[in-house]
Amino acid sequence: KHLFTFGLFGPQYFRMIFHSVILSRGCMKSEELQGLRGVAVIAVVLFHLKVEYVSRGFLGVDVFFVLSGYFMAKALFKKTVDFKSALNFYERRVKRLLPAYALLLFLITLAIPWFFILNEVDATLREIYFSMSFTTNFMFAVDPQDYFTKDKDLSSIVMHLWSLAVEMQFYFVAPLIFYAVNRLDRHDHRLVAHCFVIAVSLALHIFESSKSRQFYLLHCRLWEFVVGFVVQEFEQKTIQHKADDKMTNNWTQYKRIMSSLSVASSVILFWMLCGTKHPESDTDYFAYRICTILCTSLIILASSIAVNKLLSMRFLVYIGDISYILYLLHWPVIVLYHVHSFTLGSTGIVACLSISLTLSVLVHHTFEKPLLTRTFSHCFVISMAFYMITLFAISSRLPQNLSDQILRNRQGGNTTLYDLMKWNYDESIACCNSNPTECVRDxxxxxxxxxxxxxxxxxxxxxxxxxxxxxxxxxxxxxxxxxxxxxxxxxxxxxxxxxxxxxxxxxxxxxxxxxxxxxxxxxxxxxxxxxxxxxxxxxxxxxxxxxxxxxxxxxxxxxxxxxxxxxxxxxxxxxxxxxxxxxxxxxxxxxxxxxxxxxxxxxxxxxxxxxxxxxxxxxxxxxxxxxxxxxxxxxxxxxxxxxxxxxxxxxxxxxxxxxxxxxxxxxxxxxxxxxxxxxxxxx
CATH class of the missing domain: 3.40.50.1110 (SGNH hydrolase)
Structure with missing residues (x-):
């Protein structure tokens, strides 16, 4: 019922599309923060496209993590602590994230037989299987290839989903941290408690011996989310001070200072995300990350007080509106384009950007935004439908069988071509050639x-x-x-x-x-x-x-x-x-x-x-x-x-x-x- 009366072609569906396009500026979060989202997703997309002057664009994910922590704290701050409010909280998260996520995995599964060959099909389906449970980051954490190698080689079509896995895992621990800390009555005590959590997570991050675990796992990333909690604490304190007579007298000057600070932080953040110099050492990575998080925190804090005209530009705000869909779609588009042509270049960059933006706009207005106005049950049923179809395809080996059939048709049954294809494919994944068997542990x-x-x-x-x-x-x-x-x-x-x-x-x-x-x-x-x-x-x-x-x-x-x-x-x-x-x-x-x-x-x-x-x-x-x-x-x-x-x-x-x-x-x-x-x- 949900799928056919609303989910696909029902009149309510098209009514929701109309409202999502015409009234898309209706229920809007802070425009500065939407613009900040836009900057972050643009940086990530251009980094993945290997644009020379955005060599630190991967730091856009750190911006997302701080924003997520802040919005999480803001949402939890308004709620009373009980089972019903916790359930409502998770329903909203699932409703916001799951439908588009499930749609993406379904579309990738459809594309696999047409673009991938031999063991690539099995490997990609295995990654999709992990992605369905938001555990992609665990899979990559034990992979000897680090994030930047995967990014360079374009070796995984779901590589970018690691950050969503970390974010979803954070959603499960966030209420526990927030409510445990908020049992403390005094503002300064809560700040100390949050800083303690940050210090523990930061220590785990610094002393983690594995670069992959350091990059992908929640316990090494938790501090970035909790920084958002700290920003929310300062925001609440600022709101309290605003009511103070002394603060009221100086409010105009305070707004001017915060506005200037926000713009300055935005400029520094732009510089952090751009540039041709890629961090060369662990110290460089850490310094860039800390600076990015500090700038993001200042921008968020100032957004409730003053206007940031840089981040409020309509273009950036709109990109922020579609940022989730753009983040989901851009990497598969890049990988599939690369599999088709094996080079990006300026033509490939323009093509991938155009395809990603076009698809993101369409999916945002025809799928994501209409569903946000519907009930949790509608969204959950549609998501589970995509999940079940994807699981059925994986379990029945439909992509593998279809891939084999496509190969036979394209090669016309020529076994010599098949053998040469397999030889070249095996060589492509053989790096680096194995040592002689008589060479033993040293x-x-x-x-x-x-x-x-x-x-x-x-x-x-x-x-x-x-x-x-x-x-x-x-x-x-x-x-x-x-x-x-x-x-x-x-x-x-x-x-x-x-x-x-x-x-x-x-x-x-x-x-x-x-x-x-x-x-x-x-x-x-x-x-x-x-x-x-x-x-x-x-x-x-x-x-x-x-x-x-x-x-x-x-x-x-x-x-x-x-x-x-x-x-x-x-x-x-x-x-x-x-x-x-x-x-x-x-x-x-x-x-x-x-x-x-x-x-x-x-x-x-x-x-x-x-x-x-x-x-x-x-x-x-x-x-x-x-x-x-x-x-x-x-x-x-x-x-x-x-x-x-x-x-x-x-x-x-x-x-x-x-x-x-x-x-x-x-x-x-x-x-x-x-x-x-x-x-x-x-x-």
Missing amino acids: LDTELWTGQRHQLANSCVMSGNGKHSVLVIGNSVSMSSFSTVHKVLNGRYSKLRFFAKQGCWMLVATCEEFWHWVTQVVDKMKPDIILITESQRLMNDRPEDDRVMEVAQQRIDYMRTHSRAVMVDTQYLIPDFPHSYALAHFLARGWTNMSISSMSLVRQLSLKRVSYDRITLLRGNNLVINNITFGFCERVEGICEGYNPNTLKAYTQTGAHINSYGYELLEPMYRQSIDKVFDIVSRN
């Missing part, structure tokens, strides 16, 4: 570095040679280690591998890891050190001579603590997910493709600084493994990411080479490693 390195648990990217093995070899680097070293091991062919007494993802030793991005490396070098005293890390960051800061100085100092340290050192140059290859793209193109039955390639001149110009710096490193026992041009030799003057004759890609991502790519580079590794052994034998 207890010595754990002892030397003071780590009391197994290091993820560390192992050791014995050979039949007489020289000890240490291989160090980052995730690129993990990809190349199998090739290095093959080339060494047992010519070592001991082979030790030690790497850390996301670290570039020669440009000093991970001081802790460099300290561990020095500990290992001092204790092991290797004859040979092979540095197989990516040198991508050597391309940064071309005018900074200090980069080259640090690199040479670290090379000199390793040269003096070993008998010979080898360091890789940066290979030239277009920064493009060739394996993944090729798998999807083959899934569509395409064999004549124009996948990203680039002229040698253009590639070298982009990475010239890195090439020059590495080749300028000096040392009489240093070998430069020049793999720079390995992918630029099949066609003269062109650097390729795949072989059009075999339809096999060379890369997993733009940064990591796959096993097929290392087959091309193997002769270069062999030549350089032979030179290293020649140096050692002469010495």
Whole structure:
């Protein structure tokens, strides 16, 4: 009854649409705060679109958390403490959030068979299953990939739902915190209690060892919500002071001060969310986050006293009105666009923005806003209908079966295409290539570095040679280690591998890891050190001579603590997910493709600084493994990411080479490693 008389085509439904569009400015919250919502969601969307000048847009989520805490406290402040009021509170939350959320999961489930292939279908459905219970953040908290890696790789279509999961979990603990604190009669006592909760959560955040748990879990984020409680406390105190005769006499001046403070905080907040500098360290992240939360708090506090014309602009206020729907829809739109074209660029950014905004406006006025005027039972029934359809599809494997059928139709039953598609897909998710089976847990390195648990990217093995070899680097070293091991062919007494993802030793991005490396070098005293890390960051800061100085100092340290050192140059290859793209193109039955390639001149110009710096490193026992041009030799003057004759890609991502790519580079590794052994034998 609800679905067909109201939920779909009933006359009341269209009446509600009319009212939502024509009278959309009716029951409005503070325009400044709606504008603040608009700023936050714009920042998040542009950050996800990789817009260069919004590199800190992810902080928009912190703005949402403080706003949620404030609105939560404001709603709870007006209620008496009893079961009925608590039930009404949760009904309003469910009515506000669940219908659009359930609709989103349903639409993603419909899209899966048409855009995803092979294991992607199962993985995405698993994520949807977790999302239905608002536990996505728990799933991501145990994932070795952090938030920023997922954002860069666009690897999860529901990644953005982690914040809604945290918010929903907060709704369950918020009344307990609020009512427990509000049992205290005095304002200053309540502030102390709230600050105690903030301090405990902040301590858990700071001392959490896992970056993923620190980012995704409620206990590490609770302090941001409770800051909103504190703002509400100050607001109530201000309202009380307003009635005071002394305050009344100075109210005009006080409003002027708060208005100026609000505008200044808005300008600072805009700067915090924008800019090209991404936080480089935990300290930077924390400083930006604290500043964002302070600015947000001041804007919220001032909103009940003075007008902020910056945030009251109609455009920002309207974006704030549709912010929830825009937040829900924008990320799936970006991911699906990327799966279709495998690049964003300026055209993709405009397309994704246009599609996201258009869909958000339509869903807001035809679905979200009309439902807000209906009863809880209407909203709950419609939400459960979407949930049940989605659950039925998942349990009956309809998306998997439909995906297989679509694949067969597109490929025309060509098994060769299917095998090539599967090979490229498997290579795209194989980062980084697994270590040889005989490479076992390295207890010595754990002892030397003071780590009391197994290091993820560390192992050791014995050979039949007489020289000890240490291989160090980052995730690129993990990809190349199998090739290095093959080339060494047992010519070592001991082979030790030690790497850390996301670290570039020669440009000093991970001081802790460099300290561990020095500990290992001092204790092991290797004859040979092979540095197989990516040198991508050597391309940064071309005018900074200090980069080259640090690199040479670290090379000199390793040269003096070993008998010979080898360091890789940066290979030239277009920064493009060739394996993944090729798998999807083959899934569509395409064999004549124009996948990203680039002229040698253009590639070298982009990475010239890195090439020059590495080749300028000096040392009489240093070998430069020049793999720079390995992918630029099949066609003269062109650097390729795949072989059009075999339809096999060379890369997993733009940064990591796959096993097929290392087959091309193997002769270069062999030549350089032979030179290293020649140096050692002469010495």
